[in-house]
Amino acid sequence: MQKEIEIALAPEHIHDNNYLLDMASKKLNIEKSRIKGHHIIKRSIDARGRQVRYRLRVVFFIDEDTAPTILASDIKKVHDAPSVIIIGAGPAGLFAAYRCLERGLKPIVLERGKSVKDRRRDLALINREGVVNPESNYCFGEGGAGTYSDGKLYTRSNKRGDVQKVLQIFVKHGATEDILVDARPHIGTNKLPHIIEDMRHTILEHGGEIRFDCRVDDILEAFGKVKGVQTSQGDRILSDHVILATGHSARDIFHLFRRKSWLVEAKPFALGVRIEHPQDIIDRAQYHCSTRHENLPPAYYSLVEQVNNRGVFSFCMCPGGIIAPCATAHEEIVVNGWSPSKRNNPHANSGTVIQVNLEDVPHADTNPFALLEFQHDIEQRAFRAGGGQLVAPAQRMVDFVQNRLSNDLPDNSYKPGTKSADLSEILPPFVHEALRGALPIFGKKMKGYYTNQAVLVGVESRTSSPVRIPRDKDNLQHPEVAGLYPCGEGAGYAGGIVSAAIDGINCVDAIRI
Incomplete structure (x- = not known):
């Protein structure tokens, strides 16, 4: 019983x-x-x-023995099977490839960046010298942005697909079974690379292909049907089915659509800063204690408030985490956050953002690239304010609210370095005004939050794609190019590791061969 x-x-x-x-x-x-x-x-x-x-x-x-936990697996050898080209090896692309194995299709994964191991050298160069490799960085490379985005697996995507299936595949490839039971499952940036490598080995062992340093420069099409791709290595790879899972930072793909006059749409995205506190401030506030119990993890928070009819909300909160430089091109600043599995760093950080709507940007109703250009302009402003080498503009919290330049900045986790700056000169007025109104209110909701020990680091701008690549809601294909499946965060259909993975699975399930 x-x-x-x-x-x-x-x-x-x-x-x-x-x-x-x-x-x-x-x-x-x-x-x-x-x-x-x-x-x-x-x-x-x-x-x-x-x-x-x-x-x-x-x-x-x-009065009965415990039933063993069985992780189902039904993947096939696909060496000679019909092929599906998958552009991008992030969560959407890798899970699309895994689903291909289950369906008896051969995935050919093309990734512009490097393998996890080779990618580490470029990340070290970013942190140490502030030098960005546009093809290998925190966003591009094996595992995509997900590999170095903390490994948070919390999602509200249950209606989109089988969340438990995604978690079980992670467990099969090395994640702990804790992620199957925790309300806010988390793997950790230190463990994710090994899991991603194991997924790669599974794909290769069963006949799939994965090519690194292989940027897709063109999508081949004839008479309204996809025919394959042209790569940066000069290869033409042919297939009648192409899944486009390039992530939210592959701007060259959006420009490829512009050159081909294929339909794309401007999409709202969120913009703001990453806010970092000493972790013990968050622990005391959330756990109502002077010292966090050793059996409790570093505390998490989620905050939201309406200011000037705009929602201001925390996003991608990283207890015991690090603020990371996530630019994908020269002369731009983009910040994000991650945590190791133990979440044992002394700081807690969270994106704190406001949605940018089409009506906020001139001509966004007629120019599908208006929000993309707006996003890029903000990132370049942040770079100039930092003075170069990925040094990020920053301001103490109370100083920011009181419109006062900070005389100095607290110790923080952003390795390329921070420089005191007036963030209101970087962020558009509707963003910094809403932030100024929300932060003291957050302080009333959570004791200790509103403090000059906290630092705002700019800019948090890659919360989601500012462009949507449309697709038919039934067959998931682009309305103008049959056989082309826009997928994941870059196409505007996901918002995190699990939702992107589910979308990759759904795109493969939409293929009829």
Whole structure:
């Protein structure tokens, strides 16, 4: 017999299996000896009250043995199968390739950047010298932006597809089974590269292809049907099915569509800054304590407020994290955040952003590239304000709200360095005015948040793509090019690792061969 119940545990008992069984025995009103095993199906932290609790949903096996966890796998050898070209090896592209194996199709993955191992040298150069390789950086390379974006797997995409399937594939390739039960699953930037490498090996071992340093320069088309691609290496690779999973920063793809006069649309995106606090400020506020218990992870927050009829919200919050330089071209500043698996760095950071709508940018209703150009202009302004070498403009929080240049800046995690600047000279008025209104309100919602110990680092601009590549809602193909499947974040259909992975799977499922 199996019984599923909810149990609340204080942090000091979360690793005490005996205590858990005692609690279950009392709740189920049975002898403890009858419980032969248990399986946690959901785990979350409840910090709403003065006493923080873990809340577990647990299946207990009574008078029967525990059923083993089985991760289903049905992938095929595809060496001689019909091919599908996948442009981009980010989450959307890799999961599309994996789904091809399940469907008996041969994925040919073309990635402009380098493998995970080779990519590390370029990331070190970015952090150490402020030099960007436009083909290999925090956004381009094996695993895409997802490899170095913290590995947060929290999503609201349940209606789009099978979230659990995505998590199980990660577990199969080296992630811990914790991600199957945690309410906010997280892998960690230090572990993701090994998982991505294992996925690559699975794809190659079953007959798929992955080519690095292989940028797609042209998509071949005739009579309204895709025929293949032309690569930067001079190869023409032919297929009647091309999945376009290039991510939100592959601006050259958008310009390729412009040259071919293929339909694209301007799309709203969010713009703001990355805000960093000492982690212990966030811990004290969220856990209502002077010192975080050793069994509690560094605390997380999510904040939202309406100011001037605009939503201001935290985004991609990284407890114990690092602010990373994510520019993909010279003379631009873009920041993002990530955390290692233990989230054990002394700072907490989060994007804090405001949505940019079509009506905010001149001619966006008629020029599909207007928001893209607006985004790029802001990033170039940030670069000039920092003075070069990816030094980022920054301002203490209270100084920013009070329109005062900071005399100095607190220690922070952004490795290329920060420079005191007036962020209101970089951000458009509707963004910095909404931010100024929201931050003191956030401070009233979360004790200690509004402080000059916090630093605002500019700019957080790659929250999503400012261009959408349209597709038919039923067959997922571009309305003007049959066989071309716009996919993932770059096409405007995802917003994170899991939703991008699901979209990659959905695009493969839409292929009819």
